[in-house]
Amino acid sequence: MKTDTIVILSNRELDKMRQAGRLAAELLHHLEPMVKPGVSTLELNDEAERWTQAHNAKSAPLNYKGFPKSICTSVNEVICHGIPNAKQILKEGDIINIDVTPIVDRYHGDTSKTFFVGTPSPVAKKLVEVTEECLRRGIAEVKSGARVGDIGAAIQEYAEAQGFSVVRDFVGHGVSHIFHTAPEIPHYGTRGKGKRLRPGMVFTIEPMINEGTWEVEVLKDGWTAVTRDRKLSAQFEHTLAVTEDGVEILTLP
Numbered sequence: 001m002k003t004d005t006i007v008i009l010s011n012r013e014l015d016k017m018r019q020a021g022r023l024a025a026e027l028l029h030h031l032e033p034m035v036k037p038g039v040s041t042l043e044l045n046d047e048a049e050r051w052t053q054a055h056n057a058k059s060a061p062l063n064y065k066g067f068p069k070s071i072c073t074s075v076n077e078v079i080c081h082g083i084p085n086a087k088q089i090l091k092e093g094d095i096i097n098i099d100v101t102p103i104v105d106r107y108h109g110d111t112s113k114t115f116f117v118g119t120p121s122p123v124a125k126k127l128v129e130v131t132e133e134c135l136r137r138g139i140a141e142v143k144s145g146a147r148v149g150d151i152g153a154a155i156q157e158y159a160e161a162q163g164f165s166v167v168r169d170f171v172g173h174g175v176s177h178i179f180h181t182a183p184e185i186p187h188y189g190t191r192g193k194g195k196r197l198r199p200g201m202v203f204t205i206e207p208m209i210n211e212g213t214w215e216v217e218v219l220k221d222g223w224t225a226v227t228r229d230r231k232l233s234a235q236f237e238h239t240l241a242v243t244e245d246g247v248e249i250l251t252l253p
């Protein structure tokens with residue numbers, strides 16, 4: 001459900017977000033050593049589901065608006081919302097974004113990283129490094145009184161200066177007991193524009209950066225978003241809380 005009101009979380013709610021965020025980060029860390037040539041994206045999904053249940057949590061993506069699996073696995077030209085599949089076997093040189101969102105005591109921890117399968121090509125390596133730096137630069141803008149547009153501007157300036165493009169069709173989002181809520185956090189934009197950030201606001205920053213065009217196509221499965229030119233796309237995501245004196249990254253192990 002998407003709501004228009006930006007909520008300010010209480011300290012009690014922030015504590016629940018910290019628990020969910022930490023579990024999300026630990027899940028990604030747990031899956032990382034499985035990312036090798038020969039593994040299927042379904043095997044990654046099934047281990048994520050098993051591990052999540054073993055930690056008394058739930059997988060938010062499963063059945064979310066009809067999404068059929070527990071995590072998103074987005075390989076190479078897939079921008080986001082890739083569906084794990086037994087027939088999709090990772091191979092040397094691929095890049096894969098794994099996006100996890102466990103629910104702990106009703107609260108959501110949403111984080112993703114792009115991993116290399118074996119040794120990346122030079123352009124894949126640069127794209128993934130630039131995308132991680134985009135997330136860092138976006139996070140560096142987060143403080144009470146700053147504007148949502150400051151985040152997008154910082155990301156867009158850096159990505160485009162490196163010769164890459166910023167996806168427009170998917171944005172960061174408020175997250176709490178609701179998976180996707182206000183505010184929207186575009187990864188492009190203008191400094192000084194947009195809503196003001198206030199302590200207790202919790203949202204994701206999750207830039208999707210493309211090697212070529214920023215334009216998106218959604219495949220016939222209704223979920224898998226790919227680059228229109230089928231060139232590479234990378235993504236990193238953290239869930240963040242605005243604090244009195246800056247920002248707290250909630251999705252760290």
Ligand code: MF3
Pocket residue numbers: 060061062064065067071072081099100101110204206237
């Ligand atoms: N975790 C994704 C995000 O960052 C959302 C996945 S929704 C799903 O917002 F339905 F595709 F799982």
Ligand code: CO
Pocket residue numbers: 110172173204206237
């Ligand atoms: Co998200």
Ligand code: CO
Pocket residue numbers: 099100101110111112206237
């Ligand atoms: Co996510």
